[in-house]
Structures are given as C-alpha cells and as structure tokens.
Amino acid sequence: MTFSSHGIGISTTRQVAIGAAFLLQRGPLDIAPRLIPEEMVEAEVERFRKALNTARDRLRAVRQHLPTGTAEDISSFIDTHLLMLDDSAISQAPIELIRTHQYAAEWALQRRRNELVRVFDEMDDPYLRTRRDDVEHVVGQIQIALQQGTGRDEAPSDLTNHIVVARDLTPADIIMLKNRGVIAFVTEYGGPLSHTAILARSLGIAAVLGVHHASQLLRSGETLIVDGEAGVVLADPTREILQHYQQRIIAQAAREAELRRNLDLPAITRDGQRILLLANIELPEDITATLANRADGVGLFRTEFLYMNRTTPPSEEEQLETYLSAVHGLNGAPLTIRTLDLGADKTIECSDPNCPPSNNPALGLRAIRLCLKEPDLFLPQLRAILRASAEGQVRLMIPMLSCIAELQETLALLEQTKQELSREGLRFNATMPVGGMIEIPAAAIAAASFARQLDFLSIGTNDLIQYTLAVDRMDESVNYLFDPLHPSVLQLIQMTIHAANNAGIPISMCGEMAGDPLFTQLLLGMGLRELSMQPGALLETRQVVRASDLPRLTRQAQAFLQQMHSKPAATLFAELFH
Structure with a gap:
C-alpha cells in the first residue's frame, strides 16, 4: 500500500524524482563532559x-x-x-x-x-x-x-538513481552524493533557507525537507517518489501513481530543455513590456551564475558574509576590494549593495560590554538600527560602497527602515561621508542612487513618505510576511501560517507599489516571493516591473514573463485584490491565475 509523508518541498527545475531509497544513518553524536589528567x-x-x-x-x-x-x-x-x-x-x-x-x-x-x-x-x-x-x-x-580518526562516509561510491533519506546533510555530503548519482533528498530537518534547500535549488535536485521520522518510516531499497513542488514523499507507489509521476518527469525534462533554448531571449511580455530580472547574491563569485542565467544585474548583494566568522569587522579596503570584484564581474550591469543586515548578535550590536542580550531578537537591534547605533561599524561600509560607485552602476539599499527619522539620519551620514571622500580626493559617484527596503508593516504604510526621499524601493517579502503575520517561517510549529497570499500582506505590497509609482521611482521585490514562478503573474498584474531572485529561478521566471499579457494580468490582479476577503485566497488565486 502506498505510504505518503509530507514536508517542505524545494521547487527546482527537476521537481519530481523516482528512485530507490538509500538510508544514510547519521545520528547526532553524544558528547558527554569529560576531563583528562x-x-x-x-x-x-x-x-x-x-x-x-x-x-x-x-x-x-x-x-x-x-x-x-x-x-x-x-x-x-x-x-x-x-x-x-x-x-x-x-x-x-x-x-x-x-x-x-x-x-x-x-x-x-x-x-x-x-x-x-x-x-x-x-x-x-x-x-x-x-x-x-x-x-x-x-x-x-x-x-x-x-x-x-577519519571522516565518516557510509555511502557507497555508486548511488545512481537513488534517493537519499537522512536526518540532515552537510553541503559536503550533498555535493558528494550528487556526484555519486543521487537524484533527490529527503531529510528530517531543514527549512526553506537551509543549506540543503539552497544547494538543492542550485543543483536542480528534487528535495523534501522536514519530514519527521523519515529514517524510521522509510526503508532502504523501496521505491520512492519525491515531489518537490507539493512537498510530498510517496513510498511503495501503485502502478497508476508511478505512471502519473513518470509522465511528469518526461514533461519536466522537456520543460527544462525549452528553458535552456530560450536562455538568450529577453524578458518581454506579449504586449511588449520589458521586465527587469535581477539576481540576489551573497558572494562576488555568485556573479558567474548571475551572468550564466542572463540576469539584468544584481538587485540584492548581501554583505553580511564579510562580517561573519571573525572577531573584528572588515576594513574599508577589504570591503572595497569585494565590491569592486562584483562591479567588474557584472560588466556594467547594475549592482545593488544592501548595507549590513546582521541581527541581534550582541558582540556586534553593542560596544558596551555590559549590554544585555536581546529578549526578543525579532524586534531588537538589527540592520539599520544597529548601523546607526554603531557608526564606527557603519561608516567604513558607506565609504567602501561610495568608492566602488566610481567604477560602475552601484546602488545603495538600506534594510529594515521603520521611520523617516532613520532614513534622514542615514542620508546625513551618507552626505558626511561624501564630504570626507571629497576632501581626501577619493573618487565616487555623487549621484549614486539610494533606496530602501520595505520589509516591515510600518514602512509599507509609510511608503509614500519614503518614496519622496529615495531613488528606489525594494520589497523584502521574507520579513514583511513574518512581521505582518507574527510567524517565524523557520519555526516548524507555525510555518504553515507563513502565507504570501494573505490579504494583509498583499495590501501592504500594493500600497508600496502605488507609493513608488506615484513618486515616479523604480520599485522591485527581492524576497523569496519574487523568485517563485507561481506568483510571477500576480506580481506583474499588481504593477511590479523588477523582480530579484536567486540565480537558479531566473530561467523559469523569464519564461512566465514572456507568456504574460500585462493588461489581462492587471485586470485579474485587480479582481483578486477586490475579492480576496470573500473566499479563501488560495482558492481565488487558483481560479484567476491557473
């Protein structure tokens, strides 16, 4: 009899896989306190x-x-x-x-x-x-x-067409197993932002994460179906179920080939509207994947990696070298650098050794709040970004704005930095665009005020949804409530788009929602013309854009927003957009 279990599906170009299960038994090591002579x-x-x-x-x-x-x-x-x-x-x-x-x-x-x-x-x-x-x-x-005494490796050298079931996997495990022929992963732990999820997307491997007790429920050698789109794992499927998913695999292979054939086609809708498709990156080396997937530039360059796994902040020159590497790698395409967005790490957030830890990091000292409190941390980054702007299309983006006072204080520091660089004879772009991330409800409600003082806006849906719904999507007990289609979330997005359009400034979206092809047509219909996503999502999104008719999508989006309180949003969404 077919047995099904559910988890968090990781959607890639290969959404479905069928293969024999291989249980990788790696339980947690029990480390007990022990002293030595x-x-x-x-x-x-x-x-x-x-x-x-x-x-x-x-x-x-x-x-x-x-x-x-x-x-x-x-x-x-x-x-x-x-x-x-x-x-x-x-x-x-x-x-x-x-x-x-x-x-x-x-x-x-x-x-x-x-x-x-x-x-x-x-x-x-x-x-x-x-x-x-x-x-x-x-x-x-x-x-x-x-x-x-040696690295542990229980997996055989040939796992062609196998599906690995494990408690958790390290990046090294995933790459090693992929090289040995593994076609999918099922893990007991992991979320949509975990290493397993990120690598599954990058490698195009079907995966379902967070399947509780998978190692006890599934048996080595039995046939598994992994549906990364629905987040479902099927064991011992019937002939009819097997045939259904085999047809899906044939269809997804044809789809992938089509996407690759259309790689160099522009992201232009059927009615002739150009849509900018940008990439979210974390390292300068990610530029390779960005260019390979024909992104129009970088809509979000996370800078936190420069500050992590070290005891002192990076110097201005170290940051400048990193930013220039990305600028030159993009060959003239725009690069949007987000200023430091660390969370409630008290060793960075507070210079006072007696500073207490945050009781609630989600509402604590992070992002622009941290930077304004610690100018010695912030000013070297502003200097480095400004100096990099002399070499290409650099844009600066401020995260987690909540009030106009924060923006004005940031702009004042930026102006002060420009004056210092001028006195030192260092080059920079005096008109470098400055934008803000709209990722908390207060900022969305005040988006019109922000839009009047900024050159562009970018909607960060990950935090916007989290703060609007009071849901931590990494918390398995409540992440089912994390809903991009919640009417309140969509109203805040629509308010922000209208504010940017009324001010005549560009607006983009750089959260996970922007890279999910399921939502592309809705976002286009709501007025977005710039989407920024992880590089692996660009091909599918480009295809959706090219098949879209904006006047029709605008009517559908308006109907959806008007009716979303009258019936379940997911039901209405399926009726209008599929």
Missing part, C-alpha cells in the same frame, strides 16, 4: 589538531572533485567551511579550553560549539540564523574525526 593535555591538543586536519582534508577532497563548470555558489559552501576550520574560533579556542580546564577534546569543541550556536540563534534574520548550520556541520566533521 594534566599529563595528557598536550597529547589531547595534538589529537584535536589531527582531527582538524582530517576534517580539512576531507573537505578539500570534495572541493577537488567538483565537476568542471560547477557554479561558484555551490563550491563556495565548501570554501566557507574550509575557512571556518582555519578560524581561531574553531581551530584555537578548543585548544585553550583543553589547556586551561583539562577538557577532553570532544568536550572542549562541544563547549565552543554551544557558544557559537547561541550567537547565531540570537540573530533575527532567518537567512543569517540558518548560518548556524555552518557551525554545526564544521564541528560535526571534527567530532567524527575525533571519535573515529
């Missing part, structure tokens, strides 16, 4: 260093075996973990604990892991909070080496 301290330090080298060698081996032409955004996951292995927070701090407290290596590393995870858990930004996965994965590799 004083005479064994240096031997324990050496054992830790050996484990560190083992973990490093394993990651380097994975890095070296990446297929030629692999996108940089995929290899950067491994590079990030290699850098973390060299960071003193992981490579040296446990040694100090071994020497000062006579901890066993495993317990010293676990204590350090707990401290680092606590910092990431206090961050509000869902994207940044999931970066705790980096800590977990890197520490896990060292712990395995400490307990076994």
Whole structure:
C-alpha cells in the first residue's frame, strides 16, 4: 500500500524524482563532559589538531572533485567551511579550553560549539540564523574525526538513481552524493533557507525537507517518489501513481530543455513590456551564475558574509576590494549593495560590554538600527560602497527602515561621508542612487513618505510576511501560517507599489516571493516591473514573463485584490491565475 509523508518541498527545475531509497544513518553524536589528567593535555591538543586536519582534508577532497563548470555558489559552501576550520574560533579556542580546564577534546569543541550556536540563534534574520548550520556541520566533521580518526562516509561510491533519506546533510555530503548519482533528498530537518534547500535549488535536485521520522518510516531499497513542488514523499507507489509521476518527469525534462533554448531571449511580455530580472547574491563569485542565467544585474548583494566568522569587522579596503570584484564581474550591469543586515548578535550590536542580550531578537537591534547605533561599524561600509560607485552602476539599499527619522539620519551620514571622500580626493559617484527596503508593516504604510526621499524601493517579502503575520517561517510549529497570499500582506505590497509609482521611482521585490514562478503573474498584474531572485529561478521566471499579457494580468490582479476577503485566497488565486 502506498505510504505518503509530507514536508517542505524545494521547487527546482527537476521537481519530481523516482528512485530507490538509500538510508544514510547519521545520528547526532553524544558528547558527554569529560576531563583528562594534566599529563595528557598536550597529547589531547595534538589529537584535536589531527582531527582538524582530517576534517580539512576531507573537505578539500570534495572541493577537488567538483565537476568542471560547477557554479561558484555551490563550491563556495565548501570554501566557507574550509575557512571556518582555519578560524581561531574553531581551530584555537578548543585548544585553550583543553589547556586551561583539562577538557577532553570532544568536550572542549562541544563547549565552543554551544557558544557559537547561541550567537547565531540570537540573530533575527532567518537567512543569517540558518548560518548556524555552518557551525554545526564544521564541528560535526571534527567530532567524527575525533571519535573515529577519519571522516565518516557510509555511502557507497555508486548511488545512481537513488534517493537519499537522512536526518540532515552537510553541503559536503550533498555535493558528494550528487556526484555519486543521487537524484533527490529527503531529510528530517531543514527549512526553506537551509543549506540543503539552497544547494538543492542550485543543483536542480528534487528535495523534501522536514519530514519527521523519515529514517524510521522509510526503508532502504523501496521505491520512492519525491515531489518537490507539493512537498510530498510517496513510498511503495501503485502502478497508476508511478505512471502519473513518470509522465511528469518526461514533461519536466522537456520543460527544462525549452528553458535552456530560450536562455538568450529577453524578458518581454506579449504586449511588449520589458521586465527587469535581477539576481540576489551573497558572494562576488555568485556573479558567474548571475551572468550564466542572463540576469539584468544584481538587485540584492548581501554583505553580511564579510562580517561573519571573525572577531573584528572588515576594513574599508577589504570591503572595497569585494565590491569592486562584483562591479567588474557584472560588466556594467547594475549592482545593488544592501548595507549590513546582521541581527541581534550582541558582540556586534553593542560596544558596551555590559549590554544585555536581546529578549526578543525579532524586534531588537538589527540592520539599520544597529548601523546607526554603531557608526564606527557603519561608516567604513558607506565609504567602501561610495568608492566602488566610481567604477560602475552601484546602488545603495538600506534594510529594515521603520521611520523617516532613520532614513534622514542615514542620508546625513551618507552626505558626511561624501564630504570626507571629497576632501581626501577619493573618487565616487555623487549621484549614486539610494533606496530602501520595505520589509516591515510600518514602512509599507509609510511608503509614500519614503518614496519622496529615495531613488528606489525594494520589497523584502521574507520579513514583511513574518512581521505582518507574527510567524517565524523557520519555526516548524507555525510555518504553515507563513502565507504570501494573505490579504494583509498583499495590501501592504500594493500600497508600496502605488507609493513608488506615484513618486515616479523604480520599485522591485527581492524576497523569496519574487523568485517563485507561481506568483510571477500576480506580481506583474499588481504593477511590479523588477523582480530579484536567486540565480537558479531566473530561467523559469523569464519564461512566465514572456507568456504574460500585462493588461489581462492587471485586470485579474485587480479582481483578486477586490475579492480576496470573500473566499479563501488560495482558492481565488487558483481560479484567476491557473
């Protein structure tokens, strides 16, 4: 009898996969407190260093075996973990604990892991909070080496047409398994912003995450169907179900081939309206995927990676080098740099050593609030962005604006920075466009006021939905309430679009909603003409744009907004747009 289980579907170009299950049994390591005799301290330090080298060698081996032409955004996951292995927070701090407290290596590393995870858990930004996965994965590799002496790898070398079922997967696991022929993943943990989700999208692998007790419910060798679009895993399917999904696989292969054939066609609607399709990136190396998918530029360059996994902020020159690398890589296309958007990490947010931790990071000191409170942190970034603007189409974007006072204070700091650069004889674009992110309800309601003082607006739907509905989408107990089609969310989006249009300034959307082809026609009908998304979503979105007729979509969107309170939004949406 067919057994079905549900989780979080990760939609990629390959939304469905059929294959034999392979259970990768990797339970959490049980690390108990343990002390060692004083005479064994240096031997324990050496054992830790050996484990560190083992973990490093394993990651380097994975890095070296990446297929030629692999996108940089995929290899950067491994590079990030290699850098973390060299960071003193992981490579040296446990040694100090071994020497000062006579901890066993495993317990010293676990204590350090707990401290680092606590910092990431206090961050509000869902994207940044999931970066705790980096800590977990890197520490896990060292712990395995400490307990076994070598990196653990239970998977056979050939897993062609298999679907891996696991508690969780590291980036190294995912890349290694993909190279061994794995066509899909099912995990018990993970959310839409986890490493597994990001890599599944980048690699075009079907995946369903957050399937509780998957390792106990599914058996190795049985036939599985993974539907990444619906978030469903089917075990032991009937002949009829199997035939249905086999037809879907044939159709999705034809669809993917069509998307690639149309790669160089412009994003122009059937009635002749050009739509700008931009990319969201995190590293300069992501420019490769951005250009490969024919983006019109970068609508969101996250800068937080520059500040993470280090004890001191990056210098102005280090930031400038990073920004210029992206500017030159884009060959004249626009680059929108978002200023620092860290969450409630108290070691960065507050220079006062007695500053208490935030009781509620989601409503605490983050993004522009943090930058204005800590100008010594903010001003070097403003200088670097302005200097980079002399070399290309750079735009500066301010995150999490909530009131006009914040905007005015930021603009005053920007003007002050321009004057300093002029006195120093350093080049910059004096008319560099400055925009703001509309990602909290207060900003959407006041969008008209922001629009009068800014050069562009960008809607950040991830936080806008979270704050409007009081739902943390990374919390499995409530993420079913995270609804982009909620009438209140759509009203705030519509208000923001109208405010920008009335002010005669461009407006884009850079949240996850912008990269979901399911919503493209609705957003076009609501008036958006710029969408920014992860590079892998560009091909499908371009195809939807080219098949769209804006006058018809405008009428449908208006009907949807007028009627969305009279029946369930999802039902009405399906009637009007599908």
